[in-house]
Amino acid sequence: MMNLYNTLTGEMEPLSCDDGVVNMYVCGITPYSSAHLGHAMCAALFDVLRRYLEYKGYSVNHIQNFTDIDDKMIAAANEQGVTVKELADSNIEAYMAELNALNVLPASKYPKATEEIDAIVDVIEGLIEKGYAYQVKGDVYFRVRKNHEYGKLSRRNLDDMLAGARLEVDESKEYPGDFALWKSAKPGEPFWGSPWGDGRPGWHIECTAMALKYLGNKVDIHGGGRDLVFPHHENEIAQSEAYTGVKPFSRFWVHNGTLGYGAEKMSKSLGNVFSIQAALDAFTPESLRLFFISSHYRSPLVFSNDVIQGQEKAIIRLNNAVKAESGTGSEVNVDRYVLAFEEAMDADLNTPRALSAIFDLTREINRGSSSGHNIEHAQSVLLKLLSVLGVDISTEEQHSGSSEPFIELLLELRQQLRTEKQFALADRIRDSLGDLGIRIEDRDNDTRWSRI
Ligand SMILES: [Zn+2]
Incomplete structure (x- = not known):
């Protein structure tokens, strides 16, 4: 049984789904510029979670959204003299190609906010009917004080939140902590029709609408970067539970640590190395994937050229083991390495420990090869475990022959x-x-x- 840390309860909990299906919603990017390496890390970490669940026999329904309309999208499109849609399309296309290069499995569906307006309007209407939302001059706000559990994910109370947040003074709101579900159109902005007039959805409501539309009331895992806990995920919970009456909106809330840039940020020569594309130009996809999982997903990770270059050497070692020559002697038994790998992954996706099991297996394969044992089964197990981590060794330098x-x-x-x-x-x-x-x-x- 896999145990996963749940931000909502603050505890490690066993993950099981009796129907064999895991419904997983991961918050996606706002495509107003090139995606950066932190986005790639988030995608890669949830890809490892998905692959491991599939390895354990679950089928995973994986939804990831694109926030293709918001203030940043509008500002960037105006600056570049393109439409918001053109800007979104080109950045989404580049991002998808980058995820593909990083061997991230495609999600089951990538809904876009601008294509889900009907579903979003339905949820807002439901919230107004139930008294959880109110309309003021074409804007609609969520009434946070009506929800007594508001703050349960981020463990804050309303007073602390207001003290810590720089909220715009907005006379139209009943309470400064209320957040927008629908924003009336300003001149020159893209808009959609609604019962409250032309406008566009707020950010948080799109994820509620899309998660409920594509996963129904059974969201097993809802994930994203740690920076989304408040206000985004807190607001999603408030909206969704108010709308459906079903608690919890998601059984598990899973958040990955952030990618920091440490001292490297000071180096001008690195330029825009922090975009995914620049990282792909500088390093192999496999070494980036190893780097992302070299620390536990909930810990912060610091970008380091040296560390990623070290991963390149690890990839060569894995490659050597995959290509080592098998003897005709007895077969090498690798059960204990598989067990160690699974134990590590079952313990809240402990990838550093899983990797150490993999490198132990690599050494066993090399020993077996040197002493003339049959290592073919061991090599296929190695490839299988690596594929669970999204590290694709089998095609690496396939044409280069023996070293x-x-x-x-x-x-x-x-x-x-x-x-x-x-x-x-x-x-x-x-x-x-x-x-x-x-x-x-x-x-x-x-x-x-x-x-x-
Ligand atoms: Zn979201």
């Missing part, structure tokens, strides 16, 4: 350097090969190598 001639060539070169007493350079070759999982042993006049 053995290159290793032999480097050893020859090293021997020559030693003869010329250039020991520093010779040692560098040994150390670099060591980093790649190739151990060198000098015996008498012979040098042997093996995979660690």
Whole structure:
């Protein structure tokens, strides 16, 4: 049984779905500019959760929205002299191509706010009927004080929220904490018709409408970045539970830690490396995926060139194990590594521990290969576990053939350097090969190598 941390209860809880289907809604991007690496990390982490649930036999219904209308969209479109739709379409297309390059499985459906206006209007009408929302001059607001549980996700009370938030003074609201469900159209803005006049939806209401439309009253997991807990997810819960009367709106609330840029942010030379595309230009998709899961999904992760470059070496080691030559001896048993992997993933998706099980398996494969054992089954297990993490090794450098001639060539070169007493350079070759999982042993006049 998998245990998952639930932000709503603050506890680890077992995840089980009797019908074999997990309904998962993950908040998507606002496509007003190129998506950044933090968006890629969020998509990759929920992709790992989805893949692991599928590995455990569930079928996953995965919905991810696009907020293709809001203030930022309108401002950016005006600045670039394009329509909001043109801006959204081009950024969404680029983002989808980037997710594909990162081996993120496509969601079951990517609804867009602008294409779900009817569903959104229905929910707002229902909220007004039930007294949870009110209309003022073409705007509609949610009445947060009517909901006694408001604040239960972020564990705040209304007074603290108001003290901490810089709320615009808006005379039309009954209470400063009330938030907009519908915004009346200002001149020059895109708008849609509604019972309250022309306008556009607020941000939070779209996710309520889309989650209910595509997943019904059974939302098993609702996720996104930690920065969405308040106000976005708090507001989604308030709206949805007020509208349907069903609690909880989502059984699990799952949030990933943020991606920080640390000292690298100060480096001008990195330029826009923080866009997904720039990262894909600088690093392989596999090393980025390994980097994202190198720390636990709820912990903050700090971008580091060196760390990602280190992942490139890890990928080469995995590649070497996948391509190591199998002997005809007895089959290597890898059950304990699979067990360790599953135990780690069952413990709130502990990917760092799962990765360490995978590297233990890699060493077992290399040992088995060196001693002439049959490692074919072990290699297929390795590929399967890696695919659960979204790390696609099987196609990596498939045309490059065996690395053995290159290793032999480097050893020859090293021997020559030693003869010329250039020991520093010779040692560098040994150390670099060591980093790649190739151990060198000098015996008498012979040098042997093996995979660690
Ligand atoms: Zn959302």
